[in-house]
Amino acid sequence: MAFLATIASEVMAYMRKVILHPATLVYSLVVLLAGTASAAQPLPWQLGLQPPAGSIAEMADDLHDLLLIVITLISLFVLGLLVYVGIRFRAAANPVPSKTSHHTVIEILWTVIPVVILVGIAVPSFRLLYYLDKTAETDMVIKVTGNQWYWNYEYPDEGIAFDSYMVDEGDLQEGQIRLLSVDYPMVVPENTRIKLLITGNDVMHSFFVPSLAVQVYAFIGRTNEVWIDVPTGAQTYYGQCNQICGVNHAYMPIEVKALPAAEYQEWLKSAREEFAMSTPSPAVKPEAGSEAPIVLASAN
Numbered sequence: 001m002a003f004l005a006t007i008a009s010e011v012m013a014y015m016r017k018v019i020l021h022p023a024t025l026v027y028s029l030v031v032l033l034a035g036t037a038s039a040a041q042p043l044p045w046q047l048g049l050q051p052p053a054g055s056i057a058e059m060a061d062d063l064h065d066l067l068l069i070v071i072t073l074i075s076l077f078v079l080g081l082l083v084y085v086g087i088r089f090r091a092a093a094n095p096v097p098s099k100t101s102h103h104t105v106i107e108i109l110w111t112v113i114p115v116v117i118l119v120g121i122a123v124p125s126f127r128l129l130y131y132l133d134k135t136a137e138t139d140m141v142i143k144v145t146g147n148q149w150y151w152n153y154e155y156p157d158e159g160i161a162f163d164s165y166m167v168d169e170g171d172l173q174e175g176q177i178r179l180l181s182v183d184y185p186m187v188v189p190e191n192t193r194i195k196l197l198i199t200g201n202d203v204m205h206s207f208f209v210p211s212l213a214v215q216v217y218a219f220i221g222r223t224n225e226v227w228i229d230v231p232t233g234a235q236t237y238y239g240q241c242n243q244i245c246g247v248n249h250a251y252m253p254i255e256v257k258a259l260p261a262a263e264y265q266e267w268l269k270s271a272r273e274e275f276a277m278s279t280p281s282p283a284v285k286p287e288a289g290s291e292a293p294i295v296l297a298s299a300n
Helices: 002-019 022-037 055-088 104-132 261-274
Strands: 140-147 150-155 160-164 186-189 192-200 205-209 214-218 224-230 235-241 253-259
Touching (some): 055 104, 055 224, 140 186, 160 261, 186 261, 192 205, 205 253, 214 224, 253 261
Parallel strands (some): 140 192, 186 253
Antiparallel strands (some): 140 150, 205 214, 205 235, 235 253
16 A cells, blocks of 8 residues: 555656646647647647648548547447446346347347448548549649658659758757758648659658648559648648658658748749759661661670
8 A cells, every 4th residue: 555655646746747837837738729720740749630731631630520529429329328238237127137139120220320320421531532533633743752761852844853851850950840850841832732643762651741631652663643732821741751661761751841932933943953853865866878786685
């Protein structure tokens, strides 16, 4: 008993020091309020999902809330049913137990009600799935390639491509976030629908940005297609590879930086100079009437 009392006193002291400390409470409230306002990254003491950004994320968030209500009601119903059965059919109240083995009404109910619930869930689910498939109605294309352990972003229509590495903790600047900030983020214009072509260059990776509700696997030799709609407002959205891809899996974050149209054009102008893709020289065609030399493969 003395041992348990000691443990209890230590736990209470820890709670008073850490949880009930005024500074901790103020910090927690600030973080929670900030998290519910415009957070696009995970925060300490955060509850629930990150605030949705764009129509896809909003629809996914609404579906999540609906399912949370449904599963809560089902859990409460089952709990109440268990309590009722435990009290109503306890041994003291039923010295002679019933031998009923079949009840038509109950069997119909426990078959029909789950079907109705599943159909009700299926309607918004399929609406969201079909909405995700509208990749043709986009304004621009970005190709994303997962590598061990960094991302490569290619803008095929602009002729630019660059690698994106996590900023080391010792090199972090003011405003940058540990384990989430990168040297070259994926820059996009605000209020834009963007098609993402996701592929891999070695092992399996996963492009995951919670605020934008995008999570797509990156396989070598295969290109997956998805789209996002970046809402209006200059904002930075953070994500990470969430597929275990090797020893540095935890160090390949994703940073998506949304800019106003004018600022995006300024960035694009400088990016064309810094990240221009090299184009191979066109093949030299033999002159008319001349035969191109034939070179045979050699085992040596």
